[in-house]
Amino acid sequence: xxxxxxxxxxxxxxxxxxxxxxxxxxxxxxxxxxxxxxxxxxxxxxxxxxxxxxxxxxxxxxxxxxxxxxxxxxxxxxxxxxxxxxxxxxxxxxxxxxxxxxxxxxxxxxxxxxxxxxxxxxxxxxxxxxxxxxxxxxxxxxxxxxxxxxxxxxxxxxxxxxxxxxxxxxxxxxxxxxxxxxxxxxxxxxxxxxxxxxxxxxxxxxxxxxxxxxxxxxxxxxxxxxxxxxxxxxxxxxxxxxxxxxxxxxxxxxxxxxxxxxxxxxxxxxxxxxxxxxxxxxxxxxxxxxxxxxxxxxxxxxxxxxxxxxxxxxxxxxxxxxxxxxxxxxxxxxxxxxxxxxxxxxxxxxxxxxxxxxx
Ligand SMILES: CSC[C@@H](O)[C@@H](O)C(=O)COP(=O)(O)O
Numbered sequence: 433x434x435x436x437x438x439x440x441x442x443x444x445x446x447x448x449x450x451x452x453x454x455x456x457x458x459x460x461x462x463x464x465x466x467x468x469x470x471x472x473x474x475x476x477x478x479x480x481x482x483x484x485x486x487x488x489x490x491x492x493x494x495x496x497x498x499x500x501x502x503x504x505x506x507x508x509x510x511x512x513x514x515x516x517x518x519x520x521x522x523x524x525x526x527x528x529x530x531x532x533x534x535x536x537x538x539x540x541x542x543x544x545x546x547x548x549x550x551x552x553x554x555x556x557x558x559x560x561x562x563x564x565x566x567x568x569x570x571x572x573x574x575x576x577x578x579x580x581x582x583x584x585x586x587x588x589x590x591x592x593x594x595x596x597x598x599x600x601x602x603x604x605x606x607x608x609x610x611x612x613x614x615x616x617x618x619x620x621x622x623x624x625x626x627x628x629x630x631x632x633x634x635x636x637x638x639x640x641x642x643x644x645x646x647x648x649x650x651x652x653x654x655x656x657x658x659x660x661x662x663x664x665x666x667x668x669x670x671x672x673x674x675x676x677x678x679x680x681x682x683x684x685x686x687x688x689x690x691x692x693x694x695x696x697x698x699x700x701x702x703x704x705x706x707x708x709x710x711x712x713x714x715x716x717x718x719x720x721x722x723x724x725x726x727x728x729x730x731x732x733x734x735x736x737x738x739x740x741x742x743x744x745x746x747x748x749x750x751x752x753x754x755x756x757x758x759x760x761x762x763x764x765x766x767x768x769x770x771x772x773x774x775x776x777x778x779x780x781x782x783x784x785x786x787x788x789x790x791x
Contacts, residue, residue, distance in 0.1 A: 433598040433605075433612070435464065435644055441563070441603050442489055443496070445556060446470075450503060452496040452555075456483045457599060461640035462738055472501040472514055479521040479528070482631070486600020487674045487710055488562050491531030494518040495558045498535050499551035506544035511536065523723040524683060524761045525674035526712045531558055559602045565707045566604035568775035573610025573670065573705060574617060576778070580667040581619045588614060589667045591624040591657055594685035595637035596672020596705060606705035607670045608638070610773065615647050623649040624666060626657060628685060630731040630758060654687055658694035668701045670773070676704070676711050680766030680781025681718025686759055692768040701770040708774055708790055718763040725760040732756035 451470035475497030484493045501514040580588045597605035614621040628634035642649040675683040682704045695702040715721040733750040766781035779785045
């Protein structure tokens with residue numbers, strides 16, 4: 433997608449072939465910082481501390497992290513240790529383990545001398561594949577928006593939660609890809625952007641990237657979505673996902689479940705955009721089986737933004753001494769999800785359909 437009119441990805445290999453460059457998302461929308469990561473430890477920090485985030489992007493970042501480690505030490509022991517370190521950097525999004533294990537399966541049988549070049553090539557292929565998959569999700573999601581637009585004289589109001597856009601992937605995004613396709617198709621699309629406390633990925637990232645692409649949008653407090661649905665001002669909800677189980681339970685950013693409940697109560701279709709790399713057919717009951725990341729209480733107790741002089745500052749919201757808890761994801765039961773928009777088409781949240789589309 434575009435930044436200041438120039439096409440960009442969120443991650444790309446340095447020309448040296450010995451580092452990977454990423455947008456450090458901690459400072460958006462205030463500053464566009466590009467950083468170079470040149471070893472495994474740097475990539476793990478970038479994933480854990482959310483310089484890069486979003487299920488598909490952490491998978492691709494981890495693949496580059498493994499490739500960088502192979503350049504330093506391509507032994508069996510280093511490969512196994514790097515895989516375990518990367519997989520444990522963030523627990524909820526299955527794309528991380530999916531990407532790293534995919535590289536491991538190819539690298540393990542190779543002699544160590546061949547591993548660095550192969551790992552680097554595979555990480556690049558994974559990045560290209562992610563961009564293509566997300567483009568396809570947009571193509572398959574577009575008719576859902578076109579149907580609404582046909583009924584409403586061209587206008588579509590979509591509500592989204594967190595950031596499942598270009599910044600959460602290598603390119604295009606998942607939940608936002610149908611929106612970018614709708615814009616290209618000439619639809620009058622407007623997006624309600626949940627701010628997404630506590631880290632505000634909606635307010636800081638989704639709003640920024642929609643603005644860069646010229647898509648009309650309005651940021652709302654997380655609590656406003658239900659009210660807007662009751663008022664008939666939301667045509668459909670599209671969110672991303674971090675892990676989807678065989679029966680179709682959708683794990684995504686904390687607060688997604690409440691939006692699904694409100695959507696069901698108001699007859700608003702609720703879709704999750706899901707690359708097949710996010711489908712975990714080894715799990716069934718999302719409420720029991722999916723590990724939910726608990727992040728630092730500081731993300732709840734403090735906020736970062738610009739002050740009147742334009743400096744980035746962190747401020748404390750809570751009284752001294754108040755405890756804060758920060759579960760980062762929740763699970764929306766399959767029964768509340770209208771469908772999953774995948775790179776192979778839109779599927780219902782039913783085990784048979786999910787197993788068939790993944791085959
Ligand atoms: C295409 S991204 C899908 C999800 O990863 C996204 O909705 C989300 O929950 C991101 O969470 P984050 O904690 O910012 O990594």
